[in-house]
Amino acid sequence: MTARLPKLVAFDLDYTLWDLWIDTHVTGPFHRNKNTANEVLDKYNEPIKFYKDVPQILNRLRGTQGQVKVAACSRTDAPRLARQALGLLLVPPETKDGELRPAIDFFDHLEIYPGSKLTHFRKIHEATGIPYSEMLFFDDETRNREVEALGVTFRLVRRGVNDSEFEKGLEAWRKKQLDHQ
Numbered sequence: 589m590t591a592r593l594p595k596l597v598a599f600d601l602d603y604t605l606w607d608l609w610i611d612t613h614v615t616g617p618f619h620r621n622k623n624t625a626n627e628v629l630d631k632y633n634e635p636i637k638f639y640k641d642v643p644q645i646l647n648r649l650r651g652t653q654g655q656v657k658v659a660a661c662s663r664t665d666a667p668r669l670a671r672q673a674l675g676l677l678l679v680p681p682e683t684k685d686g687e688l689r690p691a692i693d694f695f696d697h698l699e700i701y702p703g704s705k706l707t708h709f710r711k712i713h714e715a716t717g718i719p720y721s722e723m724l725f726f727d728d729e730t731r732n733r734e735v736e737a738l739g740v741t742f743r744l745v746r747r748g749v750n751d752s753e754f755e756k757g758l759e760a761w762r763k764k765q766l767d768h769q
């Protein structure tokens with residue numbers, strides 16, 4: 589990763605990092621089968637897991653040693669369940685001798701509550717001082733594109749984040765930097 593990166597990368601949760609609505613499709617409390625990687629089960633053993641490429645993307649961002657902060661921005665009606673899932677989901681390591689780590693450890697900021705995502709990003713900006721122009725956001729819903737009004741780069745993902753979408757998001761963010769020079 590030699591090209592410049594945004595100072596903050598934010599992800600929506602439902603249909604961006606995992607394939608369900610946490611407030612509708614699953615029921616708490618959640619649990620995990622021993623140390624199974626990337627799988628949490630709901631009350632009825634319905635699985636919750638990140639899309640395939642998400643663990644490596646999280647590992648990659650963590651590998652920047654804090655150069656890139658990571659945020660989750662969700663407007664779910666079940667914030668407690670969302671946090672519980674992030675606390676239980678184990679992210680597999682990049683190398684065989686690495687350790688499984690709870691997904692929540694990969695996030696510097698969690699903004700999880702209903703309402704306009706403008707609020708979510710204003711709060712992150714207030715907490716970190718990071719300019720909106722240094723933020724890249726992945727989300728599956730067009731209505732959340734409204735954060736572009738703040739200066740955040742928005743990348744719409746239709747079937748969750750994957751490596752290719754992640755790269756496209758980075759490209760879009762870099763292009764915007766050049767356009768504003």
Ligand SMILES: [Mg+2]
Nearest residue numbers: 600602603728
């Ligand atoms: Mg979503």
